[in-house]
Amino acid sequence: MPDEPFETGRVFTPRVDRYSQITVRTNRYSVPVRLIGKRVRVVLHASHLVVYDQNVEVARHERLIAKAGCRLELDHYLEALIRKPGAFPGATALEQARSAGKFTPVHDAWWAQARKVHGERDGTRALIEVLLLARHIPHEHLVAGPATALRAGALTSDAVALEARKAAQTEDDSPAALTTGASGAATVTFLHEWRLAHLPPDTRPLPSVTPYDQLLRRRRASGGNHPEGEAQ
Incomplete structure (x- = not known):
């Protein structure tokens, strides 16, 4: 050899x-x-x-x-399809992705609900944004993300991305802990809420208009014009 x-x-x-x-x-x-x-x-x-x-x-x-x-690989066409989402439903690459199991019934269910809420064009574009996440998130987690988001009625790619990452971080935990809240109903954390919850505390003092009030009193005592009038 x-x-x-x-x-x-x-x-x-x-x-x-x-x-x-x-x-x-x-x-x-x-x-x-x-x-x-x-x-x-x-x-x-x-x-x-x-x-x-x-x-x-x-x-x-x-x-x-x-x-x-x-x-055909569906991922190869996503940049073109997101500009022309009307071509997505009849794409040969989509049918091949279904046959290969890469486009699952979960994707179809999330897509159908997204079209009801956002309309055909915007709902399809939202789905394509979800499919683009597969370049950074493993397939099994990306399927878990739409499933959780669908049960909670969260039909944005941001919500799917966050739920997929949560599934990746807690894949050893009980599935029920990922998808249900205290009442047993499906819950989802929206990305903007998650960001706000993780911001550092704001220690800056609250703004004050005291100096402006002092200026108003001085101007009135001297009989001058209102400073707002001068600014205008």
């Missing part, structure tokens, strides 16, 4: 088309939309392929064996 590892995959350098896809041996694979028009490097292995932008890995797919297939 060789002393140093060496690459055994076959290298291709396709150009990303306007649909944010590359073609490798008759099959198409998605890459992030920011790479449209650029040439990327693909290393094709027996069971998977890896896409690089220069030396940075930007995509990884299971290899398609049949010809003329298409494998």
